[in-house]
Structure formats: C-alpha cells, structure tokens
Amino acid sequence: MNIGQAATRSGVSAKMIRYYESIGxxxxxxxxxxQYRVYADEDVHTLRFVRRSRDLGFSLEETRELLALWRDKSRASADVKSLAMAHVRELEEKAAELKAMADTLRHLATHCHGDHRPDCPILADFAATSPAQAKA
Amino acid sequence: MNIGQAATRSGVSAKMIRYYESIGxxxxxxxxxxQYRVYADEDVHTLRFVRRSRDLGFSLEETRELLALWRDKSRASADVKSLAMAHVRELEEKAAELKAMADTLRHLATHCHGDHRPDCPILADFAATSPAQAKA
DNA sequence: CCTTGACCTTCCCATCATGGGAAACCTTAT
DNA sequence: ATAAGGTTTCCCATGATGGGAAGGTCAAGG
Structure with a gap:
C-alpha cells in the first residue's frame, strides 16, 4: 500500500510518516x-504503536525506546514498567503544575469585580509580583 | 541600568528581553x-509583568493583550476577567488531558508484572490499539 | 492515445519560546 | 595597558507538526 493508505490506517499523517523515517x-x-514508498500491514502496526505512544504523551525519543523494547522479545517487563511509571509521574507533575496555575488565576479572578470599573486585582498582582514570589 | 541588571531584577533573561523587544x-x-540598552525601574516592572503572565501559562500573544489592558487605565475589569477565566478553562482542560493520559498508562502498568518476564500488557496495548480506539 | 484528477516525491518555510554560541565591541578595575 | 566581564548582533538549534510549491506518476474514462 502507498503512504496515503498507511496514513489513513494508522492515524499518522503521511507527512509524519516521512518525518519518522527521516529521523530513523x-x-x-x-x-x-x-520511488513510491510501499508499506506492509506490519508497518501499519508499527505506526499505530507510535501513534499510541504519542497519544499517551511520550516524546519521539521515548517512543524510540519503547519501540526498541517492543521489538526486543527478551527484555524484562520490569524495564517497560519502570519507563512507563516514570512517564506517569512526569505527566502527573505537569498536570499538577497546570492545575496550580489555573487555581492561582482563578483565585485572582475571584477578587476581580468583572464589571465596568477599571480596578482589577489580576493585573495588580501581575504588576506587583517579584521574581522571587513568582516562583512560589 | 544595563540589560543584565534588568534581567536579574525582573527574572527575565537578557536573551528574552531582547527577543520581546524584537517582536514589539x-x-x-x-x-x-x-548602543547599550538602558532600562529604568518602570521597564523592570513591565518585564516582571510579562514574567508573571508567562508563569501563569499565558502565551506571548495573550501577554501582549494583557499588557495592553494593563496600560489602558480605562478598560473595564470585566475584559480582564473574561480573558483570565478563558485561560483558566484552557489550563484546566490541558491538565485534565495530561491526567487522563497518566491514568490510562497507570492502569496499563497495573497489569504489567514488572519482573524478569517479557510479557507486558503495556506494549501489547500499544501494538493493538487502533486509530479509532486511540481517540477514545 | 490522451487528459484529468488524485496521488506521490522532495524541498523549504513556519510555528512557539527559549537557549547556545561566535565575533566584535565596550567598560571598569587593576 | 591589559584582563575580565558585560554587551551588541547574528545565526543556529530545539520538538513535533503543518503548509505549500514544483514536479513526477498512476488509473479511469473519453
């Protein structure tokens, strides 16, 4: 099958398939x-694997490792699990960061009248926050 | 003061200060x-404002809008609040996405022995997931 | 047999925000 | 006078993806 069909079946755009090939x-x-690229069903499986990995937030480099583990039939499941759990922790950390930002901002917004008047504690906070406070 | 000191006081790197200037x-x-840039205390305030905005996850374009609102003493606080709340929703959405990825992966990992054996439900899922399932 | 449309190829550019580093220049202190 | 350190501009890189141009190819139908 050609690249277009491989793209449709795998959920990876043709553009990305070529890119993934270019980076090895x-x-x-x-x-x-x-010079048309010809893909087999197995290639589509691999592309789906990559797609799934990306959808779960793994970087392409991490996906590369996962692919290697996938192909290495003798690797220990512990290796996969530790990689996965490390990623879970990263994801949860990032989620918590975003949530913290949202909470901070929501809190500031609570004190903003949100009417025609110009006073706004949100902007006041932005203007007053020092670099040290910003980290906290 | 020179750019280095403005950077230290604002928490924005000299590199970024120049960049912010270049994009207006x-x-x-x-x-x-x-040709050395000379900054006043007021400029440091502005840079801190930008820093704070970035720390709360606003893009540079959003930050540009916020700066405009900040400088416009006659704008209604409602304008600021609606912008802020829209951002809060975006942040919470992204946080939820990350959390969902983490949950999915954690669930898969639960079923992985994590020992010397090669069987691993995590990779099995990656390999089996169809494009349609991946979205769900 | 030839046209048309849909596909494919490679190549370059853009995004977003940031950092790295080079080459040249300035300033300040010794 | 010289050394150290700050500053200038300029170019390049990241990560993952998309857009688009210019040109080649394939299949269907006239």
Missing part, C-alpha cells in the same frame, strides 16, 4: 520503480 | 552612545 524512528520501506 | 512586546529602551 521507523525503517525505510521498499520503493516502487517510481 | 516591549518598547525599545534608550541606548548609550555605545
């Missing part, structure tokens, strides 16, 4: 005489 | 005869 994440497929 | 986020400061 996936192996270059065979080509027709006219 | 902040106004170009005066220069010495030797």
């Amino acid at each position: 994440l996936i192996t270059p497929p065979a080509r027709t005489a006219a | 986020l902040i106004t170009p400061p005066a220069r010495t005869a030797a």
